[in-house]
Amino acid sequence: MSESNDDQSAVDAVSTVLSGGVLVSLGKVLALAAGFLTQVTMARLLTEAAYGEVVLALSVVNILGLIGKMGLDDGLMRQFPHYEDDPAKAHGVVRAGFGLGVLSGLSIGAAIFLAAPIIAGRIFDNPSLVPLIRLAAVIVPLATINQIAVSLARGARDARPRAYINQALQPGSRFVLTAVFLLLGLDAIGAIGGKVGSVLIGTVLVVWMAYRILPSYDVDPEPMYRPVLAFSIPLILVQGLGFLNTNVDIYMVGYFLESGDLGIYNIGLQLSNMVSAVLMTAGFLLPPMMTRLYDQGQTAETRRVYQLITKWMVVIILPVVIVLFFAPRLVIGTLFGEGYIPGATALRILLVAKVVGILMGLNTQGLIALGENKIVSYVIACQTAVNVALNVLLIPVIGIEGAAIGMAVSGIVGDVLGVAILHRKFSVHPFSRSVLAPLGTIGGVATLTAAALFVLEAPLYWTVPVVGLVYLPIVVLLVPEPEDRELLTRVEDQIGVDLSLVDRLLFRNQH
Known part of the structure; x- marks a missing residue:
C-alpha cells in the first residue's frame, strides 16, 4: 500500500472513531452533569456516613457483578467485528451474548441477594x-x-x-429518581433505589x-457459545x-477508616475519574477500529490512529486537569460543601x-x-498488587491521602x-511531537505560574x-498536523455540524 493510501485509511478510521467519540462525549457531558447533580444531592441530603454506606454497597455489587458479565462486554466488542463478514457466525455471536448474559446475570444477582448478611456483617x-446490598443486587442482571x-x-x-x-437518559433519570426518593425521606435506600430505577429504564431502551x-x-445462526466464552471468560x-x-x-478506606472518611475520599475520587471518563468516551470506538485494521494487516494505520486519538484526548482533557489540580478546594467546596474539602489533597x-494516563492513551x-x-491480566495483576500493598501500608498512617x-x-x-508492551509487540505507541510539545509547554506555564503565586x-x-x-x-501553534484538516472535514460530514470556525482557527496558516 502506498503512503498516501496509508494516510487515507488512517484518516478514515480516525474520523469514524472521533465521530463516535464526539457523540459519546456529548452524551458524557450530560452524564457528568447528571452525575454531579446526583452526587451533590446525596452529599447535601445524606450524612457523610450514610453517603459512605451507599458508595460501599454499590461498590460491592459492582465488583461481584463483573462475574455476571463474564467478560462478555469486552469480548463481544471484539468478537462481533471479528466475525461480522460471516453472517451466520455474527448472528451466533449476538445470540450467544444475550443468552449467556441473561443466565449469568440472574444467577449472580440472586447469589448477592442471599449473601448480603454475610457480606455486611462479616x-x-x-x-x-x-x-442496601440486597436492593442493589437487582442491578446485576439488568446491567x-x-x-x-x-x-x-x-x-x-x-x-x-x-x-x-x-x-444521557440513564444518568438523568437516576438524578431525578434519587432526588425524589431522598426528598421523600428514604435516605440511603432511596439513593440505591434511584440507581436501580435508572438502570431498569436504560436497559429496556438500550436493548x-x-x-x-x-x-x-x-x-440460521451458527452456534458460537464456545468461541464467545473462550475469548470472554479470561476477561473476567x-x-x-x-x-x-x-x-x-x-474497600480499604471503608475497612481502616470511618464511613465519613470514605464519603470525603469518594468525592475526590469521582472528580479525578472525570478525566478517565472523558478519555474512555472520546475513544469509545477505538478498540473495535483497531481490531478491524490489525486483522486487515494495516499496522501503520493502527499506530497512526492510536497517536491521533491520543493527541486530541490530551487537547480535550488537559483544561479539566488544570482546573481540578489548581483549584480543588474551590471546586469541592462549591459543589459538595465544606465538609468534603479535606479531600482536596x-x-x-x-x-x-x-x-x-492521558499521555499513554487507551493502552489496555x-x-x-x-x-x-x-498480557492485560498480568499488567493489571501487577497494578493491583502495588495498589493493595501501598493501601495497607499507608492508609492506617496518613489516611485517605495514602489511598490516593x-x-x-x-x-x-x-x-x-x-x-511498553503495545510498542514491543505491535509497534503501536502514543508519542509524537504534537502530543509532547503542547503537554510540556502548558505544563511548564502552569508550574511557573503556580511557583510565582506561591512566592507571592x-x-x-x-x-x-x-x-x-x-x-x-499553544494548541493552535503546536497541535495541528497535515491529517487533521482532512480529518476535521470527515468528522464535519459525519456529525452534520458546521466546523468551519474550528477549521479557520486551527488551519489559518494553510488558507
Missing part, C-alpha cells in the same frame, strides 16, 4: 448494609444485559446506544436500540482485577496519575482489541507497562485563568 461489620447490548452496537461501530441511553442497529440476518480476570484495582482504595495526588483497551487478554498515593502509583505502573503568597487557583489565556494559542 466483611464490613455493618449490618445496616444488608438492605449485564445493558452492557451486552451496548457492546454489540459498539462492535458494529455505532455509539448511539451508549450516548443516547447510557450517558431496543441495539435490536434496530444490528443487521437483520436471513441465515482482567475486568475483575481492573475493577479491584480501581476500587481497592474504596487526595484529589491532587490522583490527578498526577491521570495526566500520565488497545491490547484487548489486539487479542492480548492474558496507592491508586496513583499503581495507575502509572499499569500505563507504562501497557504502552497569592491563591494558587489564579493559575487557572493564566493557563486559560495561553492555552488556545
Whole structure:
C-alpha cells in the first residue's frame, strides 16, 4: 500500500472513531452533569456516613457483578467485528451474548441477594448494609444485559446506544429518581433505589436500540457459545482485577477508616475519574477500529490512529486537569460543601496519575482489541498488587491521602507497562511531537505560574485563568498536523455540524 493510501485509511478510521467519540462525549457531558447533580444531592441530603454506606454497597455489587458479565462486554466488542463478514457466525455471536448474559446475570444477582448478611456483617461489620446490598443486587442482571447490548452496537461501530441511553437518559433519570426518593425521606435506600430505577429504564431502551442497529440476518445462526466464552471468560480476570484495582482504595478506606472518611475520599475520587471518563468516551470506538485494521494487516494505520486519538484526548482533557489540580478546594467546596474539602489533597495526588494516563492513551483497551487478554491480566495483576500493598501500608498512617498515593502509583505502573508492551509487540505507541510539545509547554506555564503565586503568597487557583489565556494559542501553534484538516472535514460530514470556525482557527496558516 502506498503512503498516501496509508494516510487515507488512517484518516478514515480516525474520523469514524472521533465521530463516535464526539457523540459519546456529548452524551458524557450530560452524564457528568447528571452525575454531579446526583452526587451533590446525596452529599447535601445524606450524612457523610450514610453517603459512605451507599458508595460501599454499590461498590460491592459492582465488583461481584463483573462475574455476571463474564467478560462478555469486552469480548463481544471484539468478537462481533471479528466475525461480522460471516453472517451466520455474527448472528451466533449476538445470540450467544444475550443468552449467556441473561443466565449469568440472574444467577449472580440472586447469589448477592442471599449473601448480603454475610457480606455486611462479616466483611464490613455493618449490618445496616444488608438492605442496601440486597436492593442493589437487582442491578446485576439488568446491567449485564445493558452492557451486552451496548457492546454489540459498539462492535458494529455505532455509539448511539451508549450516548443516547447510557450517558444521557440513564444518568438523568437516576438524578431525578434519587432526588425524589431522598426528598421523600428514604435516605440511603432511596439513593440505591434511584440507581436501580435508572438502570431498569436504560436497559429496556438500550436493548431496543441495539435490536434496530444490528443487521437483520436471513441465515440460521451458527452456534458460537464456545468461541464467545473462550475469548470472554479470561476477561473476567482482567475486568475483575481492573475493577479491584480501581476500587481497592474504596474497600480499604471503608475497612481502616470511618464511613465519613470514605464519603470525603469518594468525592475526590469521582472528580479525578472525570478525566478517565472523558478519555474512555472520546475513544469509545477505538478498540473495535483497531481490531478491524490489525486483522486487515494495516499496522501503520493502527499506530497512526492510536497517536491521533491520543493527541486530541490530551487537547480535550488537559483544561479539566488544570482546573481540578489548581483549584480543588474551590471546586469541592462549591459543589459538595465544606465538609468534603479535606479531600482536596487526595484529589491532587490522583490527578498526577491521570495526566500520565492521558499521555499513554487507551493502552489496555488497545491490547484487548489486539487479542492480548492474558498480557492485560498480568499488567493489571501487577497494578493491583502495588495498589493493595501501598493501601495497607499507608492508609492506617496518613489516611485517605495514602489511598490516593496507592491508586496513583499503581495507575502509572499499569500505563507504562501497557504502552511498553503495545510498542514491543505491535509497534503501536502514543508519542509524537504534537502530543509532547503542547503537554510540556502548558505544563511548564502552569508550574511557573503556580511557583510565582506561591512566592507571592497569592491563591494558587489564579493559575487557572493564566493557563486559560495561553492555552488556545499553544494548541493552535503546536497541535495541528497535515491529517487533521482532512480529518476535521470527515468528522464535519459525519456529525452534520458546521466546523468551519474550528477549521479557520486551527488551519489559518494553510488558507
